[in-house]
Amino acid sequence: MNDTPIQTTKTYEAIIQRLLEGIRSGTFPAGRKLPSVRQLSVDWQVGQAAVREALSALKAMNLITSRQGEGTFVNPHTSEQIAQSLKFNDLMTPAEVQSLLELRLILEAGAVRLAALRRTQAELDGLSLTVQRMKADLELSQLGEQTDFEFHYKLTEASKNPYLRALMESVREKMQSAQLSSRLALYRIEGEPQQLLAQHQEILQAVENQDPNSAETAMLQHLRHVEARLNQLDKA
Incomplete structure (x- = not known):
């Protein structure tokens, strides 16, 4: 050693x-x-x-x-788990995470509005299943960063806008790295994992209700919450 x-x-x-x-x-x-x-x-x-x-x-x-x-x-x-752990070498800096969050505030607020209006029942079922997996990750004390990305990516798919989907695809690797960085930091705060799950459930509920205004509000509140928490930790 x-x-x-x-x-x-x-x-x-x-x-x-x-x-x-x-x-x-x-x-x-x-x-x-x-x-x-x-x-x-x-x-x-x-x-x-x-x-x-x-x-x-x-x-x-x-x-x-x-x-x-x-x-x-x-x-x-497994070799897959080891490959995932290797991503720790590529964790993003706080400044990089902040820049990506700024992009997500613009990109995902619009995407979730369209998803609420255009989602199919099959897409809603897929989003619901992903949130169930988030809950399972939480119960197993796992970070769940892959499930987190999957939820946000599926929302972009449900928007039915190929350009929004292409933008999300272009930042896929950076976003996954940022989510790993963020969750490693945020999960040090007591009660934070449960709060993040509740925020995703709120987004899902708005999409299920086909309420674009509530969906956009829930997404913005979620991303701004993450931004504020990370800034708080960075100053600590």
């Missing part, structure tokens, strides 16, 4: 990166018990709170599990 002290302003992110490297390289193979929070804190000369935050993020990625009275263990993982 790399015992070099960690020196960074975002300590918990550096700890996540080091643990991911250990899992990918086989230093921490599936079934292996990780060192204790105290031991990692001593080895890497970081605070125990930062270690706990990093472990919480890896639990949300479904890469580790804590067993009461036993410790924290590496889960069996």
Whole structure:
């Protein structure tokens, strides 16, 4: 294990990166018990709170599990899960996330209005299923960033506007990276995952009711909430 002290302003992110490297390289193979929070804190000369935050993020990625009275263990993982964890290397900076949120405020406010007016029953059923999966992700303490993107992408599809869909497709990778960055940060706030789920349910309800004004309002409130929370965390 790399015992070099960690020196960074975002300590918990550096700890996540080091643990991911250990899992990918086989230093921490599936079934292996990780060192204790105290031991990692001593080895890497970081605070125990930062270690706990990093472990919480890896639990949300479904890469580790804590067993009461036993410790924290590496889960069996697929190549797909490892590929997903590699995206952590490509996390966007706060400034990049902010720029993308500005684009989304313009793009998705209009898209959701059209989706509310034009969606089919099949598209509504697909959106409902995606929100159910969001709830399942939350119950399993997973980040759910892929399901989050899927919901917003399906709304753009339901708008029936090929140019809006093309714009969403053009920023797909950046948006997925931003959602991973955002959720790693936001999920550190108690009650935030439940609030984000409720906001998506509100958007879905407006689309189901075919109410474009309420759909636009719900989308703008959701994106502005995320923007405000991230700004708050960035200043902390």
